[in-house]
Amino acid sequence: MKTPRPRRRLAAALAAAFVAALLSAAADPAPDPAQADNPIVQTIYTADPAPLVHNGRVYLYTGHDEDGSTSSFNMKDWRVYSSDDMANWTDHGSPLSLDTFSWAGANAWAGQAIERNGMFYWYVPTSERTTGQFAIGVAVSNSPTGPFWDALGHPLVMNGEIDPTVFIDTDGQAYLYWGNPNLWYVKLNADMISYSGSPTKIPLTTEGFGTRPGGTDRPTLYEEGPWVYKRGSLYYNVFAAQCCQEFIAYSTAPSPTGPWTYRGTVMPAQGNAFTNHPGVIDFKGSSYFFYHNGALPGGGGFTRSVAVEKFVYNPDDTIPQMNMTTAGPPQVGTLNPYVRQEAETIAWATGVETEWTAAGGMNVGWIENGDSIKVRGVAFGTGARQFTARVASATGGGTIELRVDGPSGPVVGRCTVSGTGGWQTWADVTCPVSGATGTRDLYLNFSGGSGFLFNVDWWRFAV
Numbered sequence: 358m359k360t361p362r363p364r365r366r367l368a369a370a371l372a373a374a375f376v377a378a379l380l381s382a383a384a385d386p387a388p389d390p391a392q393a394d395n396p397i398v399q400t401i402y403t404a405d406p407a408p409l410v411h412n413g414r415v416y417l418y419t420g421h422d423e424d425g426s427t428s429s430f431n432m433k434d435w436r437v438y439s440s441d442d443m444a445n446w447t448d449h450g451s452p453l454s455l456d457t458f459s460w461a462g463a464n465a466w467a468g469q470a471i472e473r474n475g476m477f478y479w480y481v482p483t484s485e486r487t488t489g490q491f492a493i494g495v496a497v498s499n500s501p502t503g504p505f506w507d508a509l510g511h512p513l514v515m516n517g518e519i520d521p522t523v524f525i526d527t528d529g530q531a532y533l534y535w536g537n538p539n540l541w542y543v544k545l546n547a548d549m550i551s552y553s554g555s556p557t558k559i560p561l562t563t564e565g566f567g568t569r570p571g572g573t574d575r576p577t578l579y580e581e582g583p584w585v586y587k588r589g590s591l592y593y594n595v596f597a598a599q600c601c602q603e604f605i606a607y608s609t610a611p612s613p614t615g616p617w618t619y620r621g622t623v624m625p626a627q628g629n630a631f632t633n634h635p636g637v638i639d640f641k642g643s644s645y646f647f648y649h650n651g652a653l654p655g656g657g658g659f660t661r662s663v664a665v666e667k668f669v670y671n672p673d674d675t676i677p678q679m680n681m682t683t684a685g686p687p688q689v690g691t692l693n694p695y696v697r698q699e700a701e702t703i704a705w706a707t708g709v710e711t712e713w714t715a716a717g718g719m720n721v722g723w724i725e726n727g728d729s730i731k732v733r734g735v736a737f738g739t740g741a742r743q744f745t746a747r748v749a750s751a752t753g754g755g756t757i758e759l760r761v762d763g764p765s766g767p768v769v770g771r772c773t774v775s776g777t778g779g780w781q782t783w784a785d786v787t788c789p790v791s792g793a794t795g796t797r798d799l800y801l802n803f804s805g806g807s808g809f810l811f812n813v814d815w816w817r818f819a820v
């Protein structure tokens with residue numbers, strides 16, 4: 358049986374916003390409402406982005422703000438998404454949670470994952486169960502999507518401070534930095550789960566980290582959320598500055614241990630959340646800046662969403678100042694509809710949620726009448742003739758309507774889904790397709806009676 362819980366407030370709010378946009382478009386002769394693709398994830402609230410490039414994909418590690426949190430962080434697990442085109446993101450679920458660490462009590466806060474010698478190490482801050490003190494744990498996996506397990510059975514380091522960032526220098530030395538209100542670093546050993554020497558405080562000077570207006574207790578802008586990396590011979594530390602509302606600032610240094618020089622603002626205080634958190638990568642020849650805001654319906658300081666912007670470094674290696682957008686970066690390449698695509702590969706979703714599939718992986722579920730999934734830049738080429746989806750339904754099913762260009766763009770196919778006898782009892786449905794040519798945005802619009810209609814595991818077109 359499907360869990361008889363209502364769908365999350367976020368899913369319902371997005372579905373309502375989607376219907377309102379469609380109604381207003383219908384009243385207006387203009388084409389479909391512009392479909393923003395930022396924030397990246399619409400099925401849950403996500404926070405504290407930590408991107409990692411591995412084998413031609415971006416893996417995005419995030420925190421997860423529970424629905425309905427209004428006065429404190431309610432964060433119990435971490436999430437992973439991935440993309441090879443910066444537009445369509447695949448949901449890999451939660452391979453790491455507070456339960457992974459027997460010693461953890463609460464607060465699944467801002468972490469970062471890194472790969473070394475084929476293993477993936479995910480450093481996360483969380484409260485230690487008995488003392489309530491913040492500690493940093495390290496989880497390990499042989500896959501970027503997990504499952505992750507506690508590498509040590511105890512914290513890697515515990516000094517009451519948060520927000521680890523990890524980085525391996527070109528000479529092979531790995532460093533872990535973290536801290537709020539201080540900024541610490543320690544040299545990690547090659548095993549990535551132990552360290553040499555003692556944690557060292559980085560001097561928070563105003564030359565290094567800017568001057569906080571009225572900052573007597575904390576004279577510099579440094580607040581939390583460091584993100585340290587190297588580009589050429591220059592070391593960057595991008596961090597959440599000032600509080601609160603935070604903005605994103607950065608410093609640079611000629612070595613991983615400083616001396617740091619304050620360089621200014623990366624992203625001003627914007628976006629309906631009092632925190633922000635940076636993540637910076639280069640991917641397929643371009644640079645990307647990840648952050649979070651409260652931009653989704655119901656969003657705010659404790660219901661945040663991860664977003665991303667593309668940027669170009671200035672010729673003098675400084676970072677340009679960026680604003681939050683709802684468009685996000687351009688797609689890199691296209692999506693191939695003639696291979697199996699996971700239903701949870703999404704550019705923008707309204708109403709739906711995701712869940713673990715009994716056989717492994719994820720499926721899209723909690724589908725109701727009027728919900729929709731957009732997949733950006735689908736390369737149909739000379740034309741698709743057939744659509745197949747793997748579906749399951751414990752009720753009477755419904756319809757998958759395929760449209761291109763917009764949520765009420767041309768219909769290119771319609772698939773009827775019948776009951777299969779269970780939410781994890783899977784069957785293929787196939788229907789004819791016509792008019793799906795060239796490279797188009799694809800919309801899977803779901804319709805049917807009341808209540809939950811069906812689940813979708815994956816889909817594929819054929820010529």
Ligand code: FUB
Binds near residue numbers: 597
């Ligand atoms: O998400 C919980 C905390 O809020 C993070 O650890 C901080 O960086 C801030 O984003």
